[in-house]
Amino acid sequence: MTMTVGEAFDRVFGPDVPMRVEAYDGSVGGRPDGRAMRLTKRGLNYVITSPGTLGMARAYLMGDLEIEGMNEADPYDVLRTFEDDLTPRRPSLRDLPDLAAFLKEVGLRVPELPREETPGPLRRLAHGLRHGRRRDAEAISHHYDVSNTFYEKVLGPSMTYTCACYPSEAATLEEAQAHKYDLVARKLGLAPGMRLLDVGCGWGGMVRHAVTHYGVTALGVTLSRAQAQWATARIEQEGLAGRAEVRHADYRDVTERGFDAVSSIGLTEHIGVANYPAYFRFLRDRLRYGGRLLNHCITRPDNRHPGLPSRGFINRYVFPDGELTGSGDIVRAMEDQGFEVRHQENLREHYALTTAAWCANLSAHWDECVADAGLGIARVWGLYLAGSRLSFERNRIQLHQVLASRTGPDGRSGFPLRPTWEQVTVDAG
Structure with a gap:
């Protein structure tokens, strides 16, 4: 491979992001003391073919993306880190040929979709008009x-x-x-x-x-x-x-x-x-x-x-x-x-x-x-x-x-001159 996954990660996101990618090819990218993110080859393909949240979600749901210490029930801190610190940089002209060769070698084919994803027939016109009954x-x-x-x-x-x-x-x-x-x-x-x-x-x-x-x-x-x-x-x-x-x-x-x-x-x-x-x-x-x-x-x-x-x-x-x-x-x-x-x-x-x-x-x-x-x-x-x-x-x-x-023809709305709904409340019980 002309470029390792770790090298590609550093070129796209920078070597100082607070994450450490550990890829299937044995390479490492990101900050050495960063939170570990383990990615398989199929997981990389999910991310490349559907950039953003969809590709990351597919890789995660299929077990091809693991993040150290993530709470699966509440991954709020991980999502915030991704949003705040994992922003792609504009590749330099020098990087473009290497990144293009890397993408060609990895491939651009969408792997098998997670079974939890909405099935295709729901989206076909023959299956019914959008917002039909x-x-x-x-x-x-x-x-x-x-x-x-x-x-x-x-x-x-x-x-x-x-x-x-x-x-x-x-x-x-x-x-x-x-x-x-x-x-x-x-x-x-x-x-x-x-x-x-x-x-x-x-x-x-x-x-x-x-x-x-x-x-x-x-x-x-x-x-x-x-x-x-x-x-x-x-x-x-x-x-x-x-x-x-x-x-x-x-x-x-x-x-x-x-x-x-x-x-x-x-x-x-x-x-x-x-x-x-x-x-x-x-x-x-x-x-x-x-x-x-x-x-x-x-x-x-x-x-x-x-x-x-x-x-x-x-x-x-x-x-x-x-x-x-x-x-x-x-x-x-x-x-x-x-x-x-x-x-x-x-x-x-x-x-x-x-x-x-x-x-x-x-x-x-x-x-x-x-x-x-x-x-x-x-x-x-x-x-x-x-x-x-x-x-x-x-x-x-x-x-x-x-x-x-539904104000009547005579102009009566049924509302008082000033709102009253903030004046009282009931207990949860």
Whole structure:
């Protein structure tokens, strides 16, 4: 070989990075006292053929990339080191011929893909239109139907897989999730006798909270069969049957109208930006005049780059067909469909705290999660949650709650002159 892997590493990243690559050819690169990163030939091929997070993830999941002392359940410190200290340099003109010869000798063929990667048929047009009902159902199943037992370990007793709202940094995850549900309920102005529709309801946390603490009747819908089964059993256990219901259904199958409030917590990411008009129009038509909508979803810090990279780690391993955009696009889509936007806020820092807490749960129950879902899935979740934490901390992604009303023809919105939702809260218990 004209150049060793260690030499190529030093030429691309520099010899002083705080990592030490130990390659299959016996060569070493990076700082001698740096954290060891062991790479096989197949692993190098993953990295070269898919530069960035996708190639690194493939090599790691296939066992072709090992990093000394890395916590598989929470690789946050490793990801931060990669991001801060492992930045490729612009090759010099002198280096280019040697690097080109090195790449030619290594080869540019994508090896076998990890079985945890989203299967190809999900991405074929013949398999269904993007965000069509069949394909949406399969994308949701890919992510949410891992195992209720797995989610119980990672999410904790609340079984809430959306951004919590921390009343203080000292609050526990369970306290923060209860505070989030209560904040949504208060923003919606829930009161006894009202009817709530919760679309994309997950394991029914918002439904059960609203019925228990606010005396409403609530309908939740989810495309995940496992979620619906879990939520229905919990509703029975808590004696809420008759007032709370969770259906295994597409939100577009809800025929009831005249709801006093609609909550959408973590669903918009799956809708597709092009479908926002139809989505918000549908939710508007479910509400009575003066009714409120609370839309809670992950957003981008700008409105110029909607979607997710189709070849990125998140789209391939975690959220097939997921799409994000800025809060401005969401507000515009809501207003264009007849909503009057009354309030919005960014809970970005809260999601960084939430994902850190989920990583802590995954770490505490690592062996059980691996036994339940397999090592590959558990590793995917460690990467996904730790990477998400870093992205929220560094403002690459955000979390917005947008509150709006279906204001009536007479101009009545149903809102008081000043907001009241920060005045009270309930305990996690």
